Amino acid sequence: MSSGCCGPAAPAEQSAPAVPVQTAPATSSEQVVLSPQLDHLPVAVIGAGPVGLAAAAHLAERNLDFLLLEAGEQVGASIAQWGHVRTFSPWKYDIDAAARRLLDAGGWTAPDEDWLPTGAELVEDYLIPLAAHPAIAPHLRLNAKVTGISRLGFDRVRTTGRDTAPFVIRLADGTEIAARAVVDASGTWRTPNVLGASGLPAHGEHAAAGFVDHALPDVLGADREHYAGKHTLVVGAGHSAATTLLALAALAEEAPETRITWAIRAGSAARTYGGGAADALPARGALGTRLRALVETGRITLLTAFFTHAVTADGEAVTVISRDPSGNEQKVVADRIVAATGYRPDHAIAGELRLDLDAILGSTRALAPLIDPNHHSCGTVPAHGADELAHPEPGYYAVGVKSYGRAPTFLMATGYEQVRSVVAALAGDWAAARQVQLELPETGVCSSNLAEAQETRVGLATGISGGLLAAPLPLASVGASAESGGGCCG
Template sequence: MTLLELSRPVRRTLLVGGLPVAIIGAGPVGLAAAAHLLERGIDFRIYEAGASAASSVASWAHVRLFSPWSLLIDPAARRLLATTDWVQPDADSLPTGAELVERYLAPLAAHEHIASRIHTGSTVEAVSRQGVDRTRSAARSATPFVLRIRTGAELGEVTASAVIDASGTYTSPNGLSSNGFEPLGAEQVVDRIVPALPDVLGSGRARFAGRHTTVVGAGHSAANTLIALAQLAREEPGTRVSWVVRNSGAARVSASPDDALQARASIGARVAALVADGEISLVDRFEIARLRPAVSTTGNGVVIVGVRRGEPFEIATDNIVRATGFRPDLSMLRELRLELDDIVEAPRRLAPMIDPNLHSCGTVEPHGFAELRHPEPNFFIAGMKSYGRAPTFLLSTGYEQVRSIVAWLAGDVAAASAVQLVLPATGVCSTADAGGAEGGCCA
């Protein structure tokens, strides 16, 4: 089937110069955007920093998602894959990250009309307008975008008619300190700080077995790691698990029976039981200020220094797992005119709808291009990055975002405005006591 046969008639295009749309990131939302552009007959290029599509998902391949397949496959991507020998997974089953890649994202990226347009190993370092910085207004909307891209040791530039930034936030974790900074002394112990969602029972087993690991963070990323560490402690003598949160409890891993995603609710219930049974040592209301290297009985360790309930407090540990959530990397967008909320760093119109102090994954209202627009014409941030520091994102939300964005770029205002999003009720409403953004995994 050709690109022309897959495309729909375009009533009016907002794109200039016959240039392709640039998609930053070949993750689930970036690939979904490609499928929608393909259906509309709009050319595109995808620039992916990793060595392959969905590289961030592959980094937590061992984790089982709490959303079923029915919520993980974009409709346009499904229609595209249906033209091949692809076998759709059972709608009600829960895949791991590896299965999400193997059974959906890899086949989608390998489709003949998408694979030829993906540039892997290509890091977008900056986005601007061709010959126009953010201060110049004349003919701005008619001027192509320019993306500066690093591929290996080479630095080059490409032009585009529109840009959809679906680069995600996985490579931009929040700091370990409650003020958003890295703790003082962190540079001395970088080898003892582990990124979120390590493969505790698999490739990372030797690092954690027989050692004391402290998980920092109150979201589902932390909960998944805690459950795995508790299992390891039952299998490997000497393994100990501590859990540090800065509030009075772990509101973001509630075990609410009202959660429509029961796998999500069960995560909270399992962690609560492990804490109650003493398998996990919960250290709440702890503000981290400093880290210092230490020598433990099992090798090089670290001492976490801070304040707990108003009093000085220290934790000696071997490993720290950073499960503090993520933030958007906006450095590449400094030459664009953005309108971001000053709290969560999401698009200003979207921010009140996703504020983690008021909303959970299931209470976000439908939204599309209108809420995602910036003063920079034809530039959109979509997917997890569009949520800024809010942790309530689900993949189905990102899919509806890019459907609406692509319809708008195609000039189909009616379709772009007809936003429909049905999310599973969560039964969890974050409160002010829940604190700042924590990472939730996995949608």
């Protein structure tokens, strides 16, 4: 029943004292306590990507009942869409510790820890075996798209008795599931940023959607026919943009009529080029060096200070107009657009929950200063866990790339530490929940000193810091700012 001013209030449960509703995110001096009346219900984990499956592994280790809800037809469904892309970080940084313990106990053959996997290899060699583990498989539901989360019988306004009411998770098919807590690892892959430079869709953007692909199309494989011999405009300054540009340049070697234009808002591409030979990540440095050479030789046309304002489809071509803050205009006519403009979280499914979101990033307010891209790169974000991820709604946690809002600083290893801490908190083990730590490679990001050697065996590692990044990145990322490819390193 609705909670209008004249509506009856729901009676509080009498079998146990109510737990006071938190009015701010938990801090190191306070902790969220879940009602013991909900202990018979499972924890709902939304999303069966790397972080969601890691949460399932930690829940299994602690013998906590759970349901793992995946909207796609397979685990790692979003990663499978960039399966052709190779990551920057090797296997040793891509596997959660609890997941490894479960797999090792079952006789799993671990990949070469120094190999840089593709997205497809992450899914096939890690996520699928993990999902098939008997501690996880019975709890997994595929094709289970969550459309809403609330408290059973309570909208966002009503307070009395709220904390003893179970969460209700509604699926697209109408099914409703009761849960004691919710770990939302649904990611951001399905909510890309728009082309419009101000965060609003460019004029005509929706009508021209048939001409637009988002980050990391398979230019040299499944999507080749859309790009060979065509003029493609790539918008964005992150590593996903760089990856696509290099693939298009390779395609142009085979299909000489292929033309490439690259548009960025910045005044130069120095940020995308990175450190070149001095980059701590050899594969990432090579990416920038090759891209710079393609621009300097004219094989890629670079447009700077490009602020997408309007998009107009006309027959087989699309016209993109840039209008910068001073009113200066640029125009590009292309056959195809790749919008490598990053991703953003969609909190709509939790609209009836009490969330405390930072006004700028859309993360929790406690997490925002730790991940602010104006002050942090992915290598300088400190370890954090349940305290920083808590909302005024006890028992609800957004984790993984979704937890970062629009900050492009997420690393997959950070997500693994998040869910370790959150699951410890759900188990009541607050000492473990607050003992957060994060061991990164020596560079502080996602280094592999074998990247150059692997390049001679399988080609340049490009696209995603898959080991430390959360998928897709957004790039494994992946919750990116308007021009990043989805993660500072992906």
